[in-house]
Amino acid sequence: MAEPAITHRARIVPRGEQALAAVTVLAIVGLVVVPLTRLTWVAVGGGGSSIMRVLRAPGFGTAAAHSLELAVLVPLLAVPLGTGIALLLRRPDVPGRGGLRVLVVLPLLIPQFVLGYSWTQAYGRAGFTDDLVGVRWTGLNGPAGIVVVLVVDAAPICYLLNTVGLATRAQPQLELAARASGATGWTALRTVTLPLLRPVLAAEFVLTFVATLESFAAPQVLGTPVGYSTVTTRLYTDLAFGSDPNSFRDAVTLALGLVLVAAVILVPADLVLAPRLGSRRTRQSPGGxxxxxxxxxxxxxxxxxxxxxxxxxxxxxxxxxxxxxxxxIGLAPTPSNWTFDNFRAALDAPTRSAFAHSLQLAVLAAFALTLLGAVLAALERHRPGRLLGTVAMLSFAVPGSALAVGLLIAYDRRLGGTLTLILLAYLAKFWALAHRTVSGAVDRLPAGEWQAARTSGAGPIAAVRTVWLPALAPALIGAWLLVFVSALHEVTMSSLLYSTGSETIAVAVLNSQELGSIGTTAALSVTLTAVLLAVVAPAWLLLRLTARRRDIPAARRRELAHAY
Amino acid sequence: MPTETEETMRCVGLQVSYGGVPAVDDLDLTVRPGEVLAVLGASGSGKSTLLHAVAGLVQPSSGEIWLGGRLVATARRSTPPERRDVGLVFQDFALWPHLSAVDTVAYPLRRAGRNRHDARTVAQRLLDQLDIGHLAERRPAELSGGQQQRVGLARALARSPRLFLLDEPTAHLDTHLRAAFQSCVRDRQAATGAAAVYATHDAGEALALADRVALVVDGRLQQVATPEVVYAEPVSVATAVLTGSCTVLQARVAVAPRGGLSVDLGDGPVIVDGGGSLEVDPVQARVLLRPDWVSVDGPLRGRVTTCQFRGTHTDYLLDTGSGPVHVQAPGPPTHAVGQALTWGIRRAWVLGVDEPDVREAVGPQPSAVIAPG
Structure with a gap:
């Protein structure tokens, strides 16, 4: 671990850290740089003719237009929704606030393809409301349905980012000052809270835009049955069902196109937003x-x-x-018609092994990335490390489909169709998640705590164990959870990389849904969500406990509330 | 409850609770036009809650708040803050990070319907008056604590309210800035003729600034009087401690035949100035002594336990037969630690019926001496 620079000015990077840095560089090169280079190579290798063929291919223009239309519409709806909910649930006097907070973030646990599928079961033809009151939404299969499901999927992230943004940038105190200066509630919102939140809102917009651009599950579940294709679903079709060698090259070109669009949006956005996203906290009391x-x-x-x-x-x-x-199907969902047959059918040997694969992958990826994320966060304390952090961040922006195609080109010969290849994809894609979570916590570590430990007689290892680890524990658990959940949700890359014997559960659900077996698909989806809940709920409690220990004790909090 | 003489502010039986725990309880308080009232209490005593309730930022759980003869808050309904005629200065400044000083001060003027140019002109003038006109285009992050607090004050002034509420405005300021800010507040308040409620935990600040001082302990109002009276005639140990250092001793007291008090600490009676609740047990009365009411040299005997030179004076802690006594003597130290000396009492105050919770905290032991804060 890094020492305060002053004590080791001679050695800029300690030797142990050099070894770690070497491993990190190798990992990033292997996971991100090689696949993307190969991807570009193959796409460009086809020459201009290949690119032109993709551009002229029937349906490409429509697919690209669809992708863009979703990517613009979804943030336009999801960001205001998440903002409104965050603003409302911030107020302490909202009845049932605790329950609402949980309900609002619950979709984070539900994989996008399960969410999309559950909507068809609720509001589609022969769905829940159709059975019960004869009401169904015919637009659900198609662009409107995809937009709504993607908005519901993205809103919790926007909500959470806003909650953090409000807490660190637009403290209630500042709004109170506006009210005490003669502003009405709406004026205070317009002139104080929203301007302070603006960079966060812009970041949410960009994030949702890119996430929608690379979203695959919702368009596949709701769009493909009615022939509504996007770039990602088209890429999937090209790779999974295209027999002609040209279709592979087409897929590669599409993948590269996705990378370029994401980069064109992200790079300038990052340049503009990153400096503004640092918290501009002036002196504020803790109990606002x-x-x-x-x-x-x-x-x-x-x-x-x-x-x-x-x-x-x-x-x-x-x-x-x-x-x-x-x-x-068609029977009323009353107890007399209940059965566990669907679950029995769903949990046959192949799906059980798919479950095992997914859990294995998710746990491995979670542990590996928590470690790698922490290593990268530690390396970032020196200048060369920061570049690595940026590269890891960019890899998150590479659309999953493109990353998968790149990995396929680079490693298909040795690892094609194995779980290892899928694991590599997860590591590449989710590294940034773990890294951002841990490095955020590292940034917030007060330097004084470390120095106080050292001057109190703790060696570097003892200081890490006694001062840093307790402080970082919530972030490390958080990073683990984030990767675990994302890996179980992952379907875009898995669906491109699996072969017989290496299905993940998400792929099994998607395949079962494509086969049209409603009961089995529903049973699988329910089981998957239950597994997620079973792992995340206790971990979440653990997280709350570790976080609370560093928090202000309840008695002191009450005192502060009084002082207020 | 209509008021006959229009008080600027009146709280009647005010209670404010957070999650069922009252932070302010059963509080009756009035502020007259043009008056400066200091609310003095320890941190957590409910001062800020009181101010926030008056400003309309929290709603009372019972009782009433009147502003300028208008009922603005009950447990049922509450006039929103923007429609109350008050200007609030926050303890932690609460400046908007995205607005420059001049835009911050112009904010209340804009809300009052002035156009942008007008509002900024008036704001610039206010900043000039507070000697920070040259910082008008800076944002809070580019201002020092004292400058930020002046911007906060200018923002409250810009509303030109009938009542200023100042919530520990100097808590985050250095001593020299504090004095400058206090005189600035006093000047502005005198110039506008508005009343002010000034919450603070600093006795010196409250006594120096206020026309009247309200002492608050655990959300309850204990005493409201002029600074001289709250210092000289406290109603309890808890309130005495708020206004400065003091010592409490057990003594035999009586009204002296020719005026004053007869106080007997065991060495025989001494006649001193003072008064207090003389209906209590004259044999075991609790007598409060201020460091400036006692002197080195006199009829009583003691020994120096600690001695601290403060520049303008010297603080001694004496071990006497009846307990420790804090003495303030002018000039540099004249007695060393361990040395025996004599001392005298010029004035004493007899405390009323006891307050069980407080007596325990203050106790008969050296903790009875509370160092000057």
Whole structure:
């Protein structure tokens, strides 16, 4: 670990760290640089003719237009939704705030393809509402449905980013100062809170744009059955079903195109936003609370958020569970028609091994990346390390489909169709998630704590163990969880990289859904979500406990509330 | 409850709770036009909560708040802060990171309907008056603590309210900035003729600034009086401690036949100035002594336990037969630690019926001496 620079000015980078840096560089080159170079090589190797063929291919223009239209519409809806919910749930006087907070972030646990599928079960033809009250939404299969599902999928992230942004940039105190200066609630929001939040909102917009651009599950589940294709679903079709060698090259060109579009959006956005995203905290007291005035409006808005959560998350989940439990399609989901046959059918030997593969991959990736993320965060304390951090960050922006194609080209001969190749894909894609989580916590470590430990007689290792590790524990657990959940959710890369014997559970669900077996798909989806919940819920509790230990004790908090 | 003489502010039976725990309880307080009222209490005593309730940032759980003869808050309804005629200065400044000083001060003027140019002109003038006109285009991050606090004050001034609420405005300032800010507040308040409620935990600040001082302990109002009275005639140990260092001793007291008090600490009675609650047990009364009410040299005997030179004066802690006594003597030290000396009492104050919770905290042991804060 790094020592304060002053004590080791002679050695800029200690020797142990040089070895770590070498490993990190090798990993990044192997995981990201080689695949992307090979991808570019193959795409350009085809010459201009290949690019022109892709551009002129029937349906390409439509697919590209569809991708762009989704990528613009989804952030336009998801960012305001997440912002509104975060602003409302920040108020301490909202009835049922704790429950609403959980409900709003719940979709984070539900994989996008399960969410999309549960919506068809809830609101589609022969869905839950169709059975019960004869209401169905015909637009669900198609662009409107994809947009809505992607918005529900993206809103929790926007909500969480806003919550953090509000806490660090737009403290309630600042809004109170506006109110005490004669501003109405809306004016205070318009003139103080939203301007302070602007960089966060812009970052959310870019993030959602890129995530939508590379989204595959929702367009595949809701769009493909009605012939609505995007670049990612087209790429999947080219690779999975295209027999002609040209289709492989087409897929490669499409993948490179995706990388370029993502880069064109991200690089300038990063240049503009990154300096503005540093917290500009002036001196603030720790106990800032929002305005405390009872009003009917708050209850109504809380009701709206509750209705959103019920409509977007709860009802589809119930519909999914009902579909999984009901004996046959068309039967009412009443106890007399309940059966576990779907689960029995779903959990046959191949899916059980798919489950085992996924858990194996997710656990391995989570441990490996928590470690690699921590290593990279430590390396970043020196100048050369920062470049590595940036490269890892960029790898997250590379659309999954492109990364998968790149890995396929680079390593297919030795690792084709193995779980190892899928693991490499996960490592490349999710490294940034773990790294950002840990390095954020490292940045927040007060230098004084380390120095106090050293001057109190702790050696470097003892200081890491006694001062840093307790402080970083929540971030490390958080990074582990983030990678674990993302790996179990992953379908874009897995669906391109698997072969017989190396299916992941997400691929199994997708395949079962394509075969049209509703009960089995629902049962698999329910099982997958339950597994996620079973791992994440205890880990989340652990996280809360470790985080609370460093938090202000309850008694002191009450005191502060009084002082307020 | 309509008021006959229009008080600028009146709280009636005010209670404010957070999650069922009252932070301010059963509080009655009035502020007259043009008056400066200091609310003095330890941190966590509910001063800020009181100010925030008056400003409309929290709603009372019971009681009433009146501003200028208008009922603005009850447990049922509450006039929003923007429609109350008050200007609030925050303890931690609460300046907007995205606005320059001049835009911050122009903000309340803009909300009051002035156009941008007008508002900025007035704001610039206010900043000039507070000697920070040259910093008008800076953002909070580019200002020092004292400068930030002046911007905060200018923002409150810009509303030209009938009542200023200052929530520990000097808590984060250095001593010399504090004095400058205090005189600045006093000048501006005198110039505008508005009333002010000034919350602070600093006794010196409260006594120096205020026309009247309100002493708050655990969310309850203990005493409201002029600075001289709250210092000389405290109603309890808890309030005495708020206004400065003091010593409490057990003594036999009586009203002296020719005026003053007869105080007997065991060495025989001494006649001193003072008064207090004389209806208590005259044999076991609690007598409060301020360091400036006692002197080195006199009829009583003691020994020096600690001696600290403070520049303008010297603080001695004496071990006397009846307990430790804090003495403030002018000039440099004249007695060394361990040395025996004599001492005298010029004035004493007899405390009323005891306050069980406080007596424990202050106790008969040396903790009875509370160092000057």
């Amino acid at each position: 609370t929002a305005l405390r005035r009872r009003s009917a409006g708050t209850a109504i808005m809380a009701g709206l958020v509750g209705a959103y959560a019920a409509f977007a998350v709860l009802l589809p989940t119930i519909a999914l569970v009902a579909a999984a439990l009901t004996r046959a």
